[in-house]
Amino acid sequence: MLIYLLRAIIIYVVVIISVRLMGKRQIGQLQPSELVITILISEIAAIPMQNPEVPLVGSLIPVLVLVCFEIFTSALNIKSKKFRNIMQGNSLIIIRDGVLDQKQIKRLRFSVEDILEELRKKDVFDISDVLYAFAETNGSISCILKSSKQTATAEMLNIQIPDTGIPITVIDDGVIQYKQFCDCGMDINKLSSILKKNKLTKEEILLMTADKAGKINIIKKDKNI
Amino acid sequence: MKRLFAAAVIIIVILALSIAGYYLNNDLIDTTNELLSQSVSLSNREDKQGLIDAAEKACEYWESKAVPVLSSLIMHSEIDKISYHFKTLLLLAKDGNFEEYRVVCFECIATLEHIKDVQNPVLKNVLHII
Structure with missing residues (x-):
């Protein structure tokens, strides 16, 4: 039983590292070669997890080799258009x-x-x-x-719309998100005065967002939950 | 670029480990087979005490040196099969059954040789041509 657990943990760690090594591209847009690699990794990783007879190395090495070759292929795709055409085809x-x-x-x-x-x-x-x-x-x-x-845009209609940016989370489940303050022009004094004005403490707030234009949205925690 | 470098390092490490693993595997099997062959010559001379000592030595080498390395390279069922052979050899040596000892010993040597052969990175093994 413990063997299954330990093997599953080791494989989980290696597969997660491998997927991270492949990068975000892997998750967002699967090219044919990436799809093949993803399916192969899941298949190879599953074998030693289910069967302790199979040496762990026999699965970990193929996973790592596939990921490394996928990285090499991605690098070659960037360098050579010819190679990219062979591997991915054209639009x-x-x-x-x-x-x-x-x-x-x-x-x-x-x-x-x-x-x-x-x-x-x-x-x-x-x-x-x-x-x-x-x-x-x-x-x-x-x-x-x-x-x-095509849908008419503000530019087509010659309308000036102020850029408000995106709503940034200032308080998340009672925790102030200091790192994101500069993205919405917020500071601690401004936040204190908003909380005072709304007669709230940060612990009472589930979500508070703010944008560059100063639009504030506060969702209070439901005390009954 | 960092990813490319990491991938290159991983491939180099895997390649180095694979080559080292291949030679280590061969070395461990050769040594085990040598110890078994020595015990066969003792069984031919019907030297019971010498045979027990040789069988124990071979068994100890197999359990302490070969198994930890080989279990990471080959199927565990193969390892169990050979370990079972070694236990049988010890019992046969203690029993003084020299003829049966030789039969099991040759079977064990043949199995180890087969494992060594299938680990060879030749086209036959890569494509698994029977």
């Missing part, structure tokens, strides 16, 4: 001016329904609204709408 245009490129769709083995589904996810319900759509190397579809169908 392809599948819709031009509202018309599906049937040749490319056939080549990519996409069904029309697949494309319509991806477009719907981007709030595009009519294919004729699309100026260009690309099949990206990670299999997702990105598109740009015809100018007449």
Whole structure:
């Protein structure tokens, strides 16, 4: 029993270090090679966890080797466009001016329904609204709408909107987040006066956010919970 | 760049450990087999006390030196199988059953040789061609 526990802990630590070593790219956007590596790591790591007969080294070494080679491949992808094309392929245009490129769709083995589904996810319900759509190397579809169908922006309407930044957490579950003060123009004196004005102590606050424009949002803790 | 460096270091360390592990594995198996071969010649001479001493020496070497290293490289069922052979050898030596001792001893040597062979980094083993 203890052997299973210890082996699971060791494998957990190694897999976490490996995934961290691969970087954030791994989580956000899986390229074909990264998808393969992720599946392989989970498979290899599971074997010695379930079967104490298998030496731990027999799993840890392949995991580390795969991660290292993934890092080398990523570095080569950045250095060489040719290598990148071999490993990841190219983005392809599948819709031009509202018309599906049937040749490319056939080549990519996409069904029309697949494309319509991806477009719907981007709030595009009519294919004729699309100026260009690309099949990206990670299999997702990105598109740009015809100018007449694009959402009007403040710039298009010549409206000046002040930049308020994003709401920054000032108090999280009764704890003041000093590190984030400078991002929202907050200081301890200002915070004290806001708390005094609202007749609150920091311990009574579940969440307090502030933005650069000085907009404050306070959510009090529910005393009944 | 830091990640690339870390990956390069890990690969170098793994490569070094793999090469060292390969030679260590061969060395441990060769020494064990040598000790077993010596005990076989004692069983041929039907020297019971000498055989008991030789079997104990081989068994001790296997348990204290070979098992800790080999268990990290090969399947534990293989290790258990050989350990069982060694225990049988000790009992046979104490019993003075020289003929049966030789049979088990050769089986043990053959198993160890097989383990050594399958650890060789040759194409046959890499592709697992039977």
